[in-house]
Amino acid sequence: MPSPTLQFKRGILANLPGLKAGEPGFTTDSYDLYVGIDSTTANNQFVGSGRYWTVNSATKGGGVNLVEGTDNGTSFLTLKSPDALAGIVTFVMPGTDGSANDILKTDGAGNLSFAAPASSSFTLAADSGSNDTFNTGETLTFTGGDGIDTTVSDNGITITASDITTTQIAAATLVTEAEGIGSNDNDTTLPTSAAVKDYVDTNITAQDLDVAGDSGTGAVDLDSQSLTIAGTANEIETVASNQTITIGLPNDVSVSNNLTVGGNLIVNGSTTTVKSTISTIDDQLLDLGTVDGSAPGNDLDKDIGILLNYFTAGVGGVAKKAAVFWDDSTSRIVVSADVSENTGVLTNNTGGALEVASLYVSGCTGSTVEVIGCSGGEVVITNATIDGGSF
Secondary structure (H helix, E strand, O other), X not given: OOOOOOOOEEEOHHHOOOOOOOOEEEEOOOOEEEEOOOOOHHHOEEEEEHHHEEOXXXXXXXXXXXXXXXXXXXXXXXXXXXXXXXXXXXXXXXXXXXXXXXXXEXXXXXXXXXXXXOOOEEEEOOOOOOOEEEEOOOOOOOOOOOOEEEEEEOOEEEEEXXXXXXXXXXXXXXXXXXXXXXXXXXXXXXXXXXXXXXXXXXXXXXXXXXXXXXXXXXXXXXXXXXXXXXOOOOOOEEEEEOOEEEEEOOOOOOOOXXXXXXXXXXXXXXXXXXXXXXXXXXXXXXXXXXXXXXXXXXXXXXXXXXXXXXXXXXXXXXXXXXXXXXXXXXXXXXXXXXXXXXXXXXXXXXXXXXXXXXXEEEOOOOXXXXXXXXXXXXXXXXXXXXXXXXX
């Protein structure tokens, strides 16, 4: 038959009630086991907790956890057994504290006690001179020589070279101006500043810098000439200042040949003028009236549309503008034969004629219907109600 299940009273520590005498209670958040005494919370007796030990496994030894104060967190130190033991090992802790800097030692039988650390020594050896042994408590002194400084700090010993003169270096390790760097090319000598200058003057400044452009080549004498980066009038301008050359576009740019823009073209200004015979636009939609590329967030009180410039025929003809536009004040599309404009607001001076083959109206019956059309050479009005109005 199935085994029975016995469950202790359980819940989170903050909700632990006063347990009756002998009644167990387990906290599901801190893994603590309590046993009651007299039904009061204050007298609940703490029996143990999984927080205070690490259970051993088939390959790992167990341990005892020393947990920090609950106000600080849940971290702990673990005193852990080795993963494998030859037998039972017992350590007896000392009954009193030791002196400052003492160490914990064993007598070989598991009895631990505090004792002063044993003295130690080490031996120094140099390229020359006899070996020297230093015992615990003695001071090792690092002394600098001519051109060598030593500094001791908590983090280590620093040995630096300073004020080293050529007399302190063997003549065989120096390359002088008279010898020249080229005749002493190796990894075991040092050149003097005069030798370096002669080498630079001979092998670098006396050379030419070769340059090439999209077309043509050139050369610059590094000892006597400067490299000039020139712009093109109304196309590219250059400015040199100290170590920086700035290449940019002038305020007014002229392009005499074709201009192809691979990315988006953003033009900031009040007027954009395109002087061409035919403008071909691949876009399916022209989005007018946006603000920084997005729909306006409030009423701009501006009319939106297309202006068409023309000149009236006959003697005394004048320039006029026709327009198809959204009249913001009336919320209608207007066709005008003559408009005037003031700060983005159009005035319809003369209404314009609209020529179409047929006219459709939507919304009246829930669908789009033809209102004006043609039939047999006649204009036909259909799907319409003619209202004489009221008075």
